Amino acid sequence: MFRLLIWAALIAAGVWFWRKYKASLQTTKRPADPGAQPMVRCAHCGVHLPRDRALSRHQEWFCSQEHLQQGPKAPR
Ligand SMILES: [Zn+2]
Numbered sequence: 001m002f003r004l005l006i007w008a009a010l011i012a013a014g015v016w017f018w019r020k021y022k023a024s025l026q027t028t029k030r031p032a033d034p035g036a037q038p039m040v041r042c043a044h045c046g047v048h049l050p051r052d053r054a055l056s057r058h059q060e061w062f063c064s065q066e067h068l069q070q071g072p073k074a075p076r
Pocket residue numbers: 042043044045046047062063064067
C-alpha cells in the first residue's frame with residue numbers, strides 16, 4: 001500500500017517537473033519570428049512599416065509613393 005502511494009507521489013512530482021520544464025522552455029525560448037517581416041523606417045516621415053509594404057529608392061525606404069517622390073527629409 002505504501003509502495004503505491006510512493007509511486008503516485010513520484011508520478012505526480014514527475015508530471016509537475018515536466019510541466020514546469022515545458023513552461024520555462026516556452027517563456028525563455030523565443031525564436032526571432034521567422035515569418036515576421038522586418039520593419040523599415042520611412043526616410044521622410046519616420047513611420048515604421050513592414051518592408052514588403054515599403055518603397056525603396058537609393059537604399060532608403062518610404063511609406064508611400066508621395067514620400068518617395070518628396071525624398072528623405074533633411075535631418076534638422
Ligand atoms: Zn512617410
